[in-house]
Amino acid sequence: MEKSVIEINRLTKIYSSDSRRRVEAVKGISFSVKQGEIFGLLGPNGAGKTTTIGMLTTRVRVTSGDGHIAGVSIKDEVAVKKLIAVVPQQNNLDRSLTARENLVFHAKYFGVPKREREQKADELLEMMGLGQRQNDYVRAFSGGMAQRLMIARALMHAPEILFLDEATTGLDPQSRRLLWDKVRELNAGGQTIFLTTHYMDEADELCHCIAIMDHGKVLVMDTPTNLKKMVPGGNRIELELGEASDGLVEALKELDISGEVSRHDEADKVILSIQGDQSLIAGIMRVIQAESADIFGVRLHQVTLEDLFIHLTGRRLRE
Amino acid sequence: MKTFFALLERDITVLVRDLPEFVVRIAMQPFLFVFVFGYVLPNTGQVQSSYANQLLPGILAASMMMAGVQGTAIPLSQDFGAIKEIEDRLMAPIRISMVVLEKIVMGTLQSWIAGGLVFPLAWIIMRNNLSIHVQSFLTLFVLLFLVGIASAATGITLGTSISPFKIPLMFATIIIPMIFLGAAYYPWHALTNVSWLQKIILINPMVYAAEGFRSVLTPQVQHISQFYVVLGLLVAVVILSGVGLRGFIKRAYS
Ligand SMILES: Nc1ncnc2c1ncn2[C@@H]1O[C@H](COP(=O)(O)OP(=O)(O)O)[C@@H](O)[C@H]1O
Ligand SMILES: [Mg+2]
Numbered sequence: 001m002e003k004s005v006i007e008i009n010r011l012t013k014i015y016s017s018d019s020r021r022r023v024e025a026v027k028g029i030s031f032s033v034k035q036g037e038i039f040g041l042l043g044p045n046g047a048g049k050t051t052t053i054g055m056l057t058t059r060v061r062v063t064s065g066d067g068h069i070a071g072v073s074i075k076d077e078v079a080v081k082k083l084i085a086v087v088p089q090q091n092n093l094d095r096s097l098t099a100r101e102n103l104v105f106h107a108k109y110f111g112v113p114k115r116e117r118e119q120k121a122d123e124l125l126e127m128m129g130l131g132q133r134q135n136d137y138v139r140a141f142s143g144g145m146a147q148r149l150m151i152a153r154a155l156m157h158a159p160e161i162l163f164l165d166e167a168t169t170g171l172d173p174q175s176r177r178l179l180w181d182k183v184r185e186l187n188a189g190g191q192t193i194f195l196t197t198h199y200m201d202e203a204d205e206l207c208h209c210i211a212i213m214d215h216g217k218v219l220v221m222d223t224p225t226n227l228k229k230m231v232p233g234g235n236r237i238e239l240e241l242g243e244a245s246d247g248l249v250e251a252l253k254e255l256d257i258s259g260e261v262s263r264h265d266e267a268d269k270v271i272l273s274i275q276g277d278q279s280l281i282a283g284i285m286r287v288i289q290a291e292s293a294d295i296f297g298v299r300l301h302q303v304t305l306e307d308l309f310i311h312l313t314g315r316r317l318r319e
Numbered sequence: 320m321k322t323f324f325a326l327l328e329r330d331i332t333v334l335v336r337d338l339p340e341f342v343v344r345i346a347m348q349p350f351l352f353v354f355v356f357g358y359v360l361p362n363t364g365q366v367q368s369s370y371a372n373q374l375l376p377g378i379l380a381a382s383m384m385m386a387g388v389q390g391t392a393i394p395l396s397q398d399f400g401a402i403k404e405i406e407d408r409l410m411a412p413i414r415i416s417m418v419v420l421e422k423i424v425m426g427t428l429q430s431w432i433a434g435g436l437v438f439p440l441a442w443i444i445m446r447n448n449l450s451i452h453v454q455s456f457l458t459l460f461v462l463l464f465l466v467g468i469a470s471a472a473t474g475i476t477l478g479t480s481i482s483p484f485k486i487p488l489m490f491a492t493i494i495i496p497m498i499f500l501g502a503a504y505y506p507w508h509a510l511t512n513v514s515w516l517q518k519i520i521l522i523n524p525m526v527y528a529a530e531g532f533r534s535v536l537t538p539q540v541q542h543i544s545q546f547y548v549v550l551g552l553l554v555a556v557v558i559l560s561g562v563g564l565r566g567f568i569k570r571a572y573s
Binding site for chain 2: 095109
């Protein structure tokens with residue numbers, strides 16, 4: 001169950017095709033990805049996410065370090081290509097072919113037998129909501145449709161690992177949600193997924209494990225829950241009250257809260273900030289009722305991965 | 320091997336689908352050339368009727384060269400430069416050099432189709448002025464084979480080194496001069512009085528293609544000997560395939 005399917009060790013990429021400019025895009029990163037999980041590489045543009053995927057999928061030459069996919073060295077290109085499938089950042093569908101032909105030819109490249117590939121194409125077109133458009137040329141496909149077709153194509157040869165590079169970038173919110181559902185659905189069926197994104201909500205919602213990447217380095221890696229615990233302060237509940245007696249503050253502190261209750265006085269109200277999450281709200285309300293305090297508002301401040309990124313780098317994810 | 324044939328099948332499917340367009344693109348220019356210089360002008364007495372004998376092998380070589388170069392260079396340049404369509408084929412479980420080989424096979428095929436179209440066309444139009452004696456079919460096939468591969472290899476070399484925005488420039492600066500300075504419309508020996516040009520154009524593989532076809536189809540026209548023709552084509556194939564392969568690999572990885 002806890003088997004690693006990707007292991008990389010001090011993987012480094014220095015682009016130097018342009019002799020004047022040397023770009024150290026990935027700086028000796030190491031991590032492993034477990035079978036059956038959705039693993040996310042989260043980081044701003046230019047962090048080195050695409051380069052990392054490129055090295056794992058034989059498209060980018062490794063400068064140093066090594067990596068293994070299902071036990072196969074990434075230097076063994078042909079063997080690796082059999083194990084993986086990639087949905088790239090940029091649409092690379094075959095514009096001379098119809099949607100269905102894109103799938104069927106892809107499967108042919110991988111030697112999938114005829115019966116199987118036709119059946120699989122039917123299934124996947126249906127699953128991705130493209131059944132109606134299967135005989136259309138892909139030139140006219142919208143971003144969301146192209147993205148779903150590329151995922152269907154990737155699945156035609158039943159890869160061990162599916163790589164998705166910024167799969168939802170540029171999609172409208174609805175297409176994005178749809179794509180998330182598909183990713184979850186696939187993963188529920190046992191598919192290991194390696195994705196990159198610069199949307200912290202996407203990483204948070206989808207991934208079992210996230211590595212946060214910046215300037216070619218992995219800063220931290222853990223489950224979303226554990227990552228968010230790293231932010232000092234953590235989740236907070238803010239109360240907007242007319243007045244806050246010492247008794248009220250003391251009663252709040254009696255609740256099972258981990259940190260401080262901080263107080264901020266404004267002209268016509270008092271704001272109390274309590275460390276903790278939504279599980280405290282019921283208790284807080286009881287205290288407020290018992291003290292008959294005037295309450296104007298309750299706000300839950302949940303820590304996001306963005307907060308963690310700011311904590312780690314002093315910058316926002318999207319700048 | 321399955322993968323290799325699947326790649327080939329994909330390209331053939333697309334080619335067959337665009338066949339009418341392909342035929343017009345390939346045959347129009349040679350048709351007009353043959354019509355004007357092999358039919359209209361000889362019949363109006365402005366060109367000697369024996370010019371047809373010099374023209375036919377040259378037209379054949381030029382069409383084959385054009386078809387093979389265009390068929391590989393243009394799609395490759397677009398694939399690598401802009402649309403990245405080829406990425407899915409680079410991800411196929413096969414060595415990259417085999418993808419290049421597939422492209423060479425495909426270019427060669429297109430070159431042969433062009434030859435197969437243009438030869439009968441030219442023959443029909445100019446038949447009254449032609450005297451063809453095929454000396455050796457074996458030599459003819461060897462030449463067809465080498466010219467096809469040379470054209471595809473030229474196309475891969477060009478396609479992997481030129482950005483899609485520069486395709487028109489590539490025609491103006493490389494392909495058109497290759498044809499015009501390739502002994503297609505005149506035999507190489509006719510250049511004796513312009514000997515500097517005669518020497519320079521020996522670097523052009525087109526010269527060997529045109530002269531080679533003269534040597535088998537119309538041997539009565541003075542031509543470069545078959546030994547040098549085959550040697551020239553072999554050298555072109557080896558160099559251009561090597562350069563094309565290197566260029567392809569350089570573009571395929573970052
Ligand atoms: N082919 C390339 N040649 C030179 N530099 C590159 C190339 N591809 C990416 N880079 C550089 O490497 C860094 C990381 O890029 P990339 O891996 O695309 O980041 P991300 O996918 O996280 O946005 C950037 O500074 C980018 O400009
Ligand atoms: Mg990227």
